[in-house]
Amino acid sequence: MVSMKKLFTIPILLLLAGCDIAVLDAKSETGQDQAFLIWFSFGLMMIVLLIVFILFARFVWKYRETNQNKDTLPKDVKGNKKLEITWTTLAVLLLAVLAVPTVSITYNQSPILSSSEESEQAVHVTVTGQQYFWTFDYENGKQTTNKLVIPANKTIVFHLKSSDVIHSFWIPRLAGKTDVLPGKELLYKIANPEIGTYEGHCAEFCGVQHAKMQFTTQVVSNEDYEKWLEVRAQKGG
Incomplete structure (x- = not known):
């Protein structure tokens, strides 16, 4: 049988194991908004969990079997409408509180189909995913492979394309995953990245060498x- 001491070490180890969760250590305005949604939903979940455990402990203690009541048969009562309405209302309110920032952030950050309405202030990079590497084309016509270079504190617009199968463009510390589709060009923005070097991945299984489809991002x-x-430009690409 597992001792109580070992049981208490399990959540501690889990917390320590997750100390370097890249998506929670966001290095861009876009990533910080996404990390906020994670922490916000986690906080609401913990509030609900805490209330449930407190009520659970209270009822277990209050209605525990004792020498005085062990022979007493509890009275069969009907549902309490006030409590049922209260629990339902609270659940709807919690969902509404969570929905407001979720809808706002996800709507503003969702990728869109390519159009002629592009911000002149933004830096544009064309990203092409193909088995099993990434190609990056810049505004001056130059190209790199598996190495992305972008400026800090700017809005970066990625023109996402695929030359074969579905890929997923993901720089965990800068922004969430975005599908890269064959036959379509999607625009995805990352706002105000911080100076640093970050790892990027393909987050969609795309073939036998999928694990090798990684790239480095230098801000x-x-x-x-x-x-x-x-x-x-001087080196000719």
Whole structure:
């Protein structure tokens, strides 16, 4: 039988194991909004869980079997309409509270089909997924493979394409997963990334070498980004 001491160590180990959860260590405005939704929904869930456990402990103690009541048959009562209405109303209110930021953030961050209405202030990068690597094309016509370079504190618009099967573009510390579809171009924005180096992945199984479909993202200052584009141009790509 597992001792109580070992039982208490299980949640501690789980918390320690999740200390470096990339999506919760967001390094962009887009990622921070998504992390907020995770923490917000988690907080609401913990409030509900706490109330349930408190009521559970209270009822277990209050209606426990004792020498005085062990021979007493509890009275059969009908449902309490006030309590039923209260629980239902609270559940609807909690869902409504969760729905407001969820709908707002997901609506603003959802990828859209390519159109002519593109912000001139944004930096545009065409991303092409193919078995089993990523190609990045920049506004000056230069191209990199499995290495993405973007400026910090800008809005980055990715033009997502696939040349074969469905892929999923994902930089965990910058933003969530976005499907890359053959025959369609989707626009996905990441706002104000922070300077740093981040790992990117294909999050959709796309073939036998799917695990190798990774890339590195370097977020640099705007000055360094302009210099990098010039160097790439001088080298001819």
